[in-house]
Amino acid sequence: MKKFMKMYRTNLFFAVGTTICMTWILIAIFANFLAPYDPLLQNMAEKLKPPSGQHWFGTDRLGRDILSRVIVGSRLSISAGLITVTVAATIGSIYGGIAGYVGGVTDNIMMRFAEMVLAFPALILAMVIGVVLGPSLYNTLLALVIVAWPTYARVMRSVVISIKENDYVESSRALGASNFRILSNEILPNTIGAVIILATLDIGNQILFFSTLSFLGLGSPPPNPEWGAMVSDGMDNFLQWWICTFPGLAILSIAIGANFIGDGIRDLLDPKLRKEF
Amino acid sequence: MKKRIRIMLALVLMLTLVVTACGNSTPATTEGQSESTEGSQTEEKVLVIALEPDYFTFDPGYAYELYAPMIIGVTYDTLYEITPDSDFPAPQLASECVVSEDGLSYTFTINPNAVFASGNDVTSADVKFSFDRAKNLQSNASALLIDGEGNGIVDIETPDEDTVVIHLSKPDSSFISKTTSTSYAVLDSAIVIANGGISDITAPGKDTAQDYLNNQSAGSGPYIMESFSADDKLVLVKNKNYWGEMPDYDRIIIQDMPDANSQLISVQKGDIDIAFNLSADQIASVSSSSDVNVISGPTMTMGFLLMHNDPAIGQQVSDPYVQKAIRYALDYEGIHSIIGEGTVMPVSFIQSGFLGALDPVDVKTFRDLEKAKAFLAQSPYPDGFTIDFPVSNLAPEGIPLTLIAEKVKSDLQEIGININIVPRDWGGGYGDEYRDGTLGFTVMYWGPDYYDPNNQLAFLPGQFVGHRAGWTADLNPELAAMHEQIIRETDEAKRAELLGQVQMLTAENSPFIVYAQYPKYIVASKDVLNVEYSNVYRMDLTQLKKAD
Numbered sequence: 001m002k003k004f005m006k007m008y009r010t011n012l013f014f015a016v017g018t019t020i021c022m023t024w025i026l027i028a029i030f031a032n033f034l035a036p037y038d039p040l041l042q043n044m045a046e047k048l049k050p051p052s053g054q055h056w057f058g059t060d061r062l063g064r065d066i067l068s069r070v071i072v073g074s075r076l077s078i079s080a081g082l083i084t085v086t087v088a089a090t091i092g093s094i095y096g097g098i099a100g101y102v103g104g105v106t107d108n109i110m111m112r113f114a115e116m117v118l119a120f121p122a123l124i125l126a127m128v129i130g131v132v133l134g135p136s137l138y139n140t141l142l143a144l145v146i147v148a149w150p151t152y153a154r155v156m157r158s159v160v161i162s163i164k165e166n167d168y169v170e171s172s173r174a175l176g177a178s179n180f181r182i183l184s185n186e187i188l189p190n191t192i193g194a195v196i197i198l199a200t201l202d203i204g205n206q207i208l209f210f211s212t213l214s215f216l217g218l219g220s221p222p223p224n225p226e227w228g229a230m231v232s233d234g235m236d237n238f239l240q241w242w243i244c245t246f247p248g249l250a251i252l253s254i255a256i257g258a259n260f261i262g263d264g265i266r267d268l269l270d271p272k273l274r275k276e277f
Numbered sequence: 278m279k280k281r282i283r284i285m286l287a288l289v290l291m292l293t294l295v296v297t298a299c300g301n302s303t304p305a306t307t308e309g310q311s312e313s314t315e316g317s318q319t320e321e322k323v324l325v326i327a328l329e330p331d332y333f334t335f336d337p338g339y340a341y342e343l344y345a346p347m348i349i350g351v352t353y354d355t356l357y358e359i360t361p362d363s364d365f366p367a368p369q370l371a372s373e374c375v376v377s378e379d380g381l382s383y384t385f386t387i388n389p390n391a392v393f394a395s396g397n398d399v400t401s402a403d404v405k406f407s408f409d410r411a412k413n414l415q416s417n418a419s420a421l422l423i424d425g426e427g428n429g430i431v432d433i434e435t436p437d438e439d440t441v442v443i444h445l446s447k448p449d450s451s452f453i454s455k456t457t458s459t460s461y462a463v464l465d466s467a468i469v470i471a472n473g474g475i476s477d478i479t480a481p482g483k484d485t486a487q488d489y490l491n492n493q494s495a496g497s498g499p500y501i502m503e504s505f506s507a508d509d510k511l512v513l514v515k516n517k518n519y520w521g522e523m524p525d526y527d528r529i530i531i532q533d534m535p536d537a538n539s540q541l542i543s544v545q546k547g548d549i550d551i552a553f554n555l556s557a558d559q560i561a562s563v564s565s566s567s568d569v570n571v572i573s574g575p576t577m578t579m580g581f582l583l584m585h586n587d588p589a590i591g592q593q594v595s596d597p598y599v600q601k602a603i604r605y606a607l608d609y610e611g612i613h614s615i616i617g618e619g620t621v622m623p624v625s626f627i628q629s630g631f632l633g634a635l636d637p638v639d640v641k642t643f644r645d646l647e648k649a650k651a652f653l654a655q656s657p658y659p660d661g662f663t664i665d666f667p668v669s670n671l672a673p674e675g676i677p678l679t680l681i682a683e684k685v686k687s688d689l690q691e692i693g694i695n696i697n698i699v700p701r702d703w704g705g706g707y708g709d710e711y712r713d714g715t716l717g718f719t720v721m722y723w724g725p726d727y728y729d730p731n732n733q734l735a736f737l738p739g740q741f742v743g744h745r746a747g748w749t750a751d752l753n754p755e756l757a758a759m760h761e762q763i764i765r766e767t768d769e770a771k772r773a774e775l776l777g778q779v780q781m782l783t784a785e786n787s788p789f790i791v792y793a794q795y796p797k798y799i800v801a802s803k804d805v806l807n808v809e810y811s812n813v814y815r816m817d818l819t820q821l822k823k824a825d
Contacts, residue, residue, distance in 0.1 A: 040687070042611075044608070044614050044615070048558060048561070061558060061615060061680060062680065062687075131702065134699070217670065221697065222700070223686060235538075236556065236677070237559065239559065239561075240558065
């Protein structure tokens with residue numbers, strides 16, 4: 001924590017990233033209080049109004065307030081990113097951990113399967129899953145997880161393999177420790193760093209990816225506010241620039257913020273890259 | 278090693294040369310074109326239209342797409358045509374038509390002056406060949422010559438070179454209207470036969486003329502199709518041998534431009550003359566500009582909600598009281614403001630503008646939430662209900678159906694009906710389910726296949742669109758019987774009256790709610806005159822004139 005505060009003070013990118021993400025998380029938590037209008041409320045008399053004092057971000061084709069939709073939409077995007085990363089990291093780590101620890105033929109079979117999934121272009125795979133299962137929020141998240149987990153499996157496996165060769169693992173085994181004990185006491189604590197770095201770096205990507213899918217119409221069904229879908233709405237009305245600009249900026253800011261944090265944490269946890277401040 | 282580098286360098290150099298050579302050649306041709314478009318009258322008049330096309334074939338025996346008539350309508354002639362001045366067909370290739378007493382045979386006399394672009398005379402044999410081929414190909418286009426039940430043209434006789442006698446299996450009051458459609462285009466039989474055209478019953482599978490006809494035309498229209506490359510452009514040039522009044526433009530380029538925003542920017546910059554696929558919201562910013570005209574006109578495209586009558590499929594919306602409640606709960610004025618100015622709401626499924634159509638509904642006063650709630654209270658679901666609402670990814674006239682669905686959702690919430698919008702892919706199952714009639718509650722659109730109100734009778738109980746809503750003939754035998762009656766009625770005044778009755782009977786009691794008849798917006802450069810939307814051809818290219 002001390003290190004964290006120090007980094008906040010000294011690493012500008014990290015500070016900016018944390019500020020952006022904290023702001024978004026606060027917005028997401030208090031979305032219902034912050035949104036000036038009901039994000040689903042249609043008002044045909046007010047449709048396609050440019051940004052003004054009344055509607056800071058303007059209104060869309062059904063006269064809904066874009067500011068409110070961006071605010072409430074943050075909930076969906078942020079939680080989608082967090083859920084995807086958490087689930088994918090858990091599944092991927094367990095899978096990669098087993099493969100790396102057991103080794104041999106099992107490792108080979110398991111990793112070839114993971115690579116097979118990885119070999120598909122991620123977006124296409126997610127789209128296929130989304131189309132086959134039908135567009136719904138759960139299916140979209142499922143598609144994201146299916147695409148995301150192999151990366152974690154690969155990283156976890158390589159870390160586990162390098163750690164299990166260490167002398168302290170060997171000595172623990174010599175002392176008669178069970179596989180479970182070795183895994184939980186010796187290996188896991190030393191791998192968690194790598195996974196956390198990867199996960200934080202990944203959150204931004206997953207939010208971006210989620211928005212891409214919802215842009216393509218594979219997110220949660222309308223009229224739920226969703227950044228990607230809102231940008232896609234605005235595509236038809238290019239001259240009413242505010243419809244797609246503001247949700248687009250929201251996606252951009254959170255993706256950049258998450259990436260800055262990821263870079264910062266990598267600097268913090270990776271001893272090879274750690275700079276002396 | 279050095280040798281390899283040298284070879285690499287040579288390759289790179291060659292590539293650069295090729296690229297620059299290509300780069301140079303393209304501007305050169307476009308410059309040449311633009312030079313020829315400007316300047317004195319002796320030079321070629323060129324028109325560029327931007328379109329989001331749906332066509333892929335220009336063989337009249339197959340073409341069925343929305344924009345195909347724009348091309349086939351000017352490269353081929355039909356016996357009768359729809360002119361901008363009148364909604365009733367006027368003779369084109371035919372000089373007159375005599376209908377027999379029983380309404381079963383039509384005798385057409387062909388205009389002796391008519392010649393094909395190739396110089397061949399248009400004879401009765403060409404008409405017989407074309408109609409037989411279109412009928413026997415068993416394509417989508419064949420449905421206008423012979424329907425699924427085998428009703429339609431049974432026989433075509435050619436007593437002499439200029440006379441064709443067409444025998445129908447049963448009287449059809451819309452037959453003359455049908456002959457204006459592209460399926461009835463008259464082909465130059467000599468050319469088509471030479472390129473693999475077959476007109477007898479062996480045609481499906483054996484006829485190989487489609488490839489030829491996709492790249493050039495073989496008709497007698499004012500234009501000849503010079504070239505077509507999918508996803509790029511289609512070029513029409515004036516037919517020097519045209520037998521009628523010559524059109525103004527020498528060359529018409531129809532440029533593929535699927536993105537409406539690029540169409541809009543291009544037309545304002547003057548890169549194109551006409552932008553065809555713009556919606557009301559997009560043209561809102563244009564109206565004030567002085568370089569272009571915004572032309573709008575009503576289309577025959579209508580959007581409707583479908584509420585399946587079978588309780589197993591339609592669930593709650595199969596209830597007649599629920600259907601009425603929904604009808605009065607929708608905010609049509611709001612829906613029309615999404616679609617744009619010029620939208621109207623027909624009384625029922627016969628579009629405003631057709632023979633016998635009643636005056637459109639006044640959307641300002643139609644909505645009645647109290648009435649809707651009262652109807653709902655009489656149904657088994659007085660407190661409302663929740664139901665799935667599948668919506669396809671289609672966008673008639675540029676307005677996504679999902680947008681309409683979002684509006685419907687918010688309107689129905691006011692009477693306690695909660696719909697869950699389920700976005701579906703047209704090609705990924707929705708289309709098949711819609712055609713099979715297994716969707717309970719949805720929103721779709723419809724455009725007539727030929728310019729006649731009889732086309733709309735497909736919505737009647739027992740007919741094929743009616744079936745999609747589970748509206749079988751036994752649910753309303755009186756209404757179902759009117760189909761046959763109207764089809765057989767050759768007296769136009771009586772037919773109009775019957776069509777009026779159909780609308781009265783279905784205004785409140787039908788599983789369809791026709792929420793709008795869409796308008797069309799075209800943005801055209803002020804250099805082009807007579808730009809008008811046509812419900813038959815999308816745009817009648819022969820009418821267009823270049824301003825002096």
